[in-house]
Amino acid sequence: MGNSELISDRQAGKARTNAEELRVFINIPQDTEDIVWREFPADGKLVAIMRLSKEDANEMADAARLTGDAKKVSVQVENWFPDELVAQADMSGDGTVLADSYPATGFLLAPYTDGTIARIDNTDYFIIEALAR
Secondary structure (H helix, E strand, O other): OOHHHHHHHHHHOOOEOOHHHHOOOEOOOOOOOEEEEEEEHHHOEEEEEEEOOHHHHHHHHHHHHOOOOOEEEEEEOOOOOOHHHHHHHHHHOOOEEEEEEEEOHHHEOOOOOEEEEEEEOOOOEEEEEEEOO
């Protein structure tokens, strides 16, 4: 992929699957089983969905717990999310999945300074929503 394609992907906010590119913005484990993410430049927002091994997922959840108590949230699943989450959301009847959400402070890198990390119930998927403030 040439630089011009990369720049146009960023401007368009297309879903990407390159973990190395994401590590510029977010501290994530070395090995992800599955990853997809998008930037929303107009909103100063980045959303990343990653599936980890059971062991790495438990470690990441433990690290997230250090930032505060979990808050039960309902996450609206979008069509670019992994198929497993789209299917789970379809079964819920309202297009959402439940998750335990924590402040993402320890996972974010500049320019993203605010956001949340949420572990989707009964999965090893995490959703990070990062905001540039």
